[in-house]
Amino acid sequence: MSDATANMTIYLKVWRQASAAAEGKFVDYKVDHVSPDMSFLEMFDVLNDQLVKKGEAPIAFDHDCREGICGMCSMMINGKAHGGEKGTTTCQLHMRKFKSGDAIVVEPWRAKAFPLVKDLVVDRSAFDKIIQAGGYTTAQTGNAPDANANLIPKTVADEAMDAAACIGCGACVASCPNGSAMLFMGAKISQLALLPQGQPEAPRRALNMVKSHDELLFGNCTNHAECEATCPKEIGLEHIARMNREYTKATFTYHEKVRGGDGA
Amino acid sequence: MSSAVSRYFTSSIGRKQLIALTGLGLCGFLVAHLLGNFTLFIGSDAFNIYAHKLMSLGPLVYIAEAGLAAMFALHLGLAIKMTIENKTARGQKYYMKTRTGRGETLMSATMPYTGLILFVFLILHILQFKFGPVYNTEVDGVFMRDLYRTVVEYFQSPLNTAWYVIAMAAAAMHTAHGFQSAFQTFGFNHGTWTPKLKILGIAYAVFVAGGFAAVSIFLHVKGA
Incomplete structure (x- = not known):
């Protein structure tokens, strides 16, 4: 030097x-x-x-x-x-x-x-387990759909993109006084719930991801907002609120036995 | 069906929504209680007549008391379970953990402690007043309990008054975070309304806790 x-x-x-x-x-x-x-x-x-x-x-x-x-x-x-x-x-x-x-x-x-x-390295695969529980869309493969087939307002696309900026770093969990992963999960649920591609599976996704989160022994959110303050992608509490809405909606409107027995 | 119910009541989001719902219910009760206490400013007859009228509602009183007890038990039980889970979720403690200054507040960080103070306060409060010394009086030919005397005697002690004011400070801190937090928990979050709700929550906390404390100080000064 x-x-x-x-x-x-x-x-x-x-x-x-x-x-x-x-x-x-x-x-x-x-x-x-x-x-x-x-x-x-x-x-x-x-x-x-x-x-x-x-x-x-x-x-x-x-x-x-x-x-x-x-x-x-x-x-x-x-x-x-x-x-x-x-x-x-x-x-x-x-x-x-x-x-x-x-x-x-x-x-x-x-x-x-x-x-x-080891030292400063931690195993964050609990995040992967939450994603595996529902943080995806079951997309049909085949030709790429026409770009204009699904019209999405710019403001909605922007909001979904804000949520999708999550890099899964775990700072939210690390800084949360309760060790909760609600901001991570809120971002993942939000980015899909906002878009038509994610909406068909939204109720099941919310229920399964929250269940997975709880089973992995993450803490409960008590709205301190330390996660929002330390998130390197500046993801906000509004995404946790959307997750709360999605979860509540799914609890009171979604029924496992869907007509037609499509296995949902 | 039952699986959906049990899933909701055992999930982190379902439970905290129940804590939020019962918390807001108790917030409503505090306002009603405070409005009743304001009759203490008027004098002994006004307060005693109010208390007598309230207690003569008969079965409605028991239903209200059972409802309040249920809300309180649910709020407390779920909050204790949640707090224990939250403490264990950290695992090994940080050697150094500092607030960013943009998130956690003194109010949000002390929710379990202010809650505990309020729990102890509530038990003592019921013992000291509802089950406290019973005196009788007559107002306009009607015999009734002289609850005013019980209250005034209690607040003659500076220690009792100080404890009451401290408990109300805890109530202010608890509701200043809890009130606005409940809305976020239900999923209400809006760029325009949320900041206003936070102000409303603080205004609520100051009005309610300040109101109760003002009554207690008024009685202490009057009785001394």
């Missing part, structure tokens, strides 16, 4: 845990030559380089695209998911947001439904 601007020193307190079964603890690290232009993950790369050179095990953390769209970089930074900057993932959080000499605490997501794998 000969870059003259790489002059920050950061004091890290990082959760280290060799495996799910192992005992974990915080370890203090001093990272020199940090550039304000580095992302938070690049600062970890610098630290891991140093650890490897010293013969120590590098800190395991999830990352992939590093451009804020994959949802992998889960880290609790000073008690806030992804560092708590508005609409920002950890990979898009830059060191210029900190001062040289700052002490930063880094922890993994804490949720019973997200078991720890």
Whole structure:
């Protein structure tokens, strides 16, 4: 590191845990030559380089695209998911947001439904299970339908797109005081419930996804709105409200025995 | 059919809607109770006649009491279950967890604690007034319980008054979050109406808790 601007020193307190079964603890690290232009993950790369050179095990953390769209970089930074900057993932959080000499605490997501794998890596496959329970449409294959066959108002399409921006990072669960996944699930239910392609299966989807969510031991929503505040895609509570409506509607109008016995 | 009912009553969304519904029901009761308490500002006869009229409704009183007890039991029971689930959903606690300042508030974070204070308050409140010292009086030739005296004697103690005001502060905090939260739980969320509902919730909390507290302070000052 000969870059003259790489002059920050950061004091890290990082959760280290060799495996799910192992005992974990915080370890203090001093990272020199940090550039304000580095992302938070690049600062970890610098630290891991140093650890490897010293013969120590590098800190395991999830990352992939590093451009804020994959949802992998889960880290609790000073008690806030992804560092708590508005609409920002950890990979898009830059060191210029900190001062040289700052002490930063880094922890993994804490949720019973997200078991720890190693260090800062957690297993978020509980989200996949919620999706498998109904977060899809049963589409007919064949030729692509005509673009104008389904007319969707621009405002509705925009709202569905806002919900579809969810990258499944788990910040909502991590920051929720109740460890609830309602914002994630609300976004997934919303994006499909808003569009005609998703509406035929909407009642069953709402019932099955909520059932799956509850069985996976996520907590209950009590409308704190910490999820909305830390969501890197700025998904709002209105999607949880839509899910609540969809669920209520399904409870009181949907009957398992549908005419014609189509197996629904 | 029964499977749909049991699914709703055991699901996270179904249960919190029941908490919201019973919470709003109790909010309604508080308004009625407060309006009755305002007769304490007028004087002993006004309050005693009001209480006497209310209690002479006979079976309607028992039905109302049973309804309130059921709402309260459901609200409390489901909330306790939910709170335990929410605590265990975290698993290992965070070493450091800070609020963003754009979400969780002191009101929302303390719902289980303010709720617990209100539960203790409610039990004591019923014991101290409904089942408190019984005096009799005569107003315009009608014999009735002198509940006014029971109330006034209670609020002569600065400790009793302070506890009452503290409990009302808890009620204000609990309803300031709970009232508006209930609407979100039912699925009402609107760019224009939701911010107004939040203001209405705070106004409700200040009016109701402030009203009860004002009556208690008024009686304390008057009786001292």
